[in-house]
Amino acid sequence: MTTDHLPSGDPGGTPGHAHDHGSDLPADLVESTHAVSVTVNGRLRRATVPARRLLSDFLRHDLGLTGTHVGCEHGVCGCCTVLLDGAAVRACLLLAVGVDGRAVTTIEGLAAEDGTLHPVQQAFHDEHGLQCGFCTPGFVMSACDFLADNATPTRAEIREGMSGNLCRCTGYQNITAAVETAAARLAETGQDPRARCAGNDPDSGSGAVARARMGATPNEAGTTGRGPAGQGPSSTGALDDGPGDPGSAVGEGDA
Ligand code: FES
Ligand code: FES
Numbered sequence: 001m002t003t004d005h006l007p008s009g010d011p012g013g014t015p016g017h018a019h020d021h022g023s024d025l026p027a028d029l030v031e032s033t034h035a036v037s038v039t040v041n042g043r044l045r046r047a048t049v050p051a052r053r054l055l056s057d058f059l060r061h062d063l064g065l066t067g068t069h070v071g072c073e074h075g076v077c078g079c080c081t082v083l084l085d086g087a088a089v090r091a092c093l094l095l096a097v098g099v100d101g102r103a104v105t106t107i108e109g110l111a112a113e114d115g116t117l118h119p120v121q122q123a124f125h126d127e128h129g130l131q132c133g134f135c136t137p138g139f140v141m142s143a144c145d146f147l148a149d150n151a152t153p154t155r156a157e158i159r160e161g162m163s164g165n166l167c168r169c170t171g172y173q174n175i176t177a178a179v180e181t182a183a184a185r186l187a188e189t190g191q192d193p194r195a196r197c198a199g200n201d202p203d204s205g206s207g208a209v210a211r212a213r214m215g216a217t218p219n220e221a222g223t224t225g226r227g228p229a230g231q232g233p234s235s236t237g238a239l240d241d242g243p244g245d246p247g248s249a250v251g252e253g254d255a
Contacts, residue, residue: 031050031051031052032050032051033048033049033050033051034048034049034050034051034097034100035047035048036048036049036096036097036099036100037100037101038058038096038099038100038101038102038103038104039102039103039104040059040063040065040103040104040105040106040109041065041104041105041106041108041109041196042109042196045063047062047096049062049096049097051095051097052095053095053096053097054091054092054094054095054096055082055091055092055094055095055096055098055099055104056068056070056073056080056091056092056094057096058096059082059091059104059106062096065106065108067106067107067108067137068080068082068091068106068107068137069134069135069137069138070092071134071135071166072092073092074092074093075090075092075093076166077135077138077165077166078090078135078138078139078142078164078165078166079134079135079137079138079165079166080092080138081137081138081139081141081142081165082104082105082106082107082141083104083105083106083141083144083145083194084099084102084103084104085102085103086103086105086145086148086194087145088141088142088144088145088146105141105194105196106137106141107137107140107141109196110140110144110196110197111196111197112196112197112198112199113199114199115199116197116198116199117197118140118144118196118197119182119185119186119189119191119193119197120140120143120144120147120178120179120182120186120193121140122182122185123178123179123181123182123185124136124139124140124175124178124182126178126181127174127175127177127178127181128174129170129174129175129177129178129179130167130169130170130174130175131169131170132168132169134168135165135166135167135168135169138165139162139165139167139175142161142162142164142165143161143162143178143179143182143193144193144194145193145194146158146161146162146179147179147182147183147186147193148192148193148194151183151186151187152183152187153179153180153183155176155180158176158179158180158183159172159176161179162175162176162179
């Protein structure tokens, strides 16, 4: 049981000592660390994380997957929505240790390797279902789960299905239209909405721009949800590979 730092703002920490080294702390204030193995976007990732590392922080700060945004940090806004074994969950309400051995899909896991957007991403782009885009990765992930359960939803069902995600910009009209369009396109192809897009139009010029707007690549909006003071004990979340380097995980491979 080793650690270098207490989490920032740790409720069990001593005021004024949040950044003291573990060797200076009483044993009952030292947070334990745990090895976890999680399949993220089809790749096995291994890390050693503090017991209280949130899944959202694990994805963003340890794996560099900043497409998962963080807004409220207490399960209200839906910005942090990811798929856990195919079901939409709030990453800010789960601990990294709690998903050991399971499969997580983030917004980065939807577009094809050739850049072709997932049908839900493409529909948000085509229907302009976003303005600032901060909420969009969460909406897209929620829509993927929703459409897997209801392939032919009515507008009323879409509104209810998306009601767990909050948008501060759009008024929801175009978001509803985007989910409706995505449902129609998915019905045509029979694609599982929760699966990565296979890719079919590598010559499309819209891929890179739209992908960035969807949050599928690290972007400025994705990094402003939390400041450094709220990032937790990143120094103790030692990955087998380096932070932000998804390609070098020890034990990685297609799962
Ligand atoms: S950041 Fe997780 S629900 Fe708002
Ligand atoms: S597009 Fe800005 S918060 Fe939804």
